[in-house]
Amino acid sequence: IGPKRIHLVRCRGGNIKHRALRLDVGTFSWGSEGCTRKTRIVDTVYNASNNELVRTKTLVKNSIITVDAVPFRQWYEAHYAVPLARKKAKYTERQKFAEVESHLIEQFQSGRLLACISSRPGQVGRADGYILEGKELEFYLRKIRAKKAK
Secondary structure, three states, X not given: OOOOEEEEEEOHHHOEEEEEEEOOEEEEEEOOOOEEEEEEEEEEEEOOOOHHHHHOOOOOOOOEEEEEOHHHHHHHHHHHOOXXXXXXXXXXXXXXXXXXXXXXXXXXXXXXXXXXXXXXXXXXXXXXXXXXXXXXXXXXXXXXXHHHHO
């Protein structure tokens, strides 16, 4: 986590890998809403394989991280709001289906969302992932609370 630093690594067959040594932004997808935005990576909060990766804030596949919620909040407000009278029917139709989980609402209020990295930053040089929702979000919230209680 820090300003972007990517090294090129030659591998077998003369191919090139992009090794991300430091990253500060990534592309994350909000699955239930079908929205993908580039957002700032804030912190690494949990890693199932090794606590050392959390302490050193290393970004690897399946790391649970916090990302900035602002791009997703802006998209949600723009998508479900009622700004113009002539588009009112369109927005009222959308608002019927505008439901967000309570855990996600709490995270939006704090300005940070929990996300999971699904790409391999050390191999491809970028951090792509998805926003945690549903049972997966509850599982990791339990794990993070248990870790803080120690």
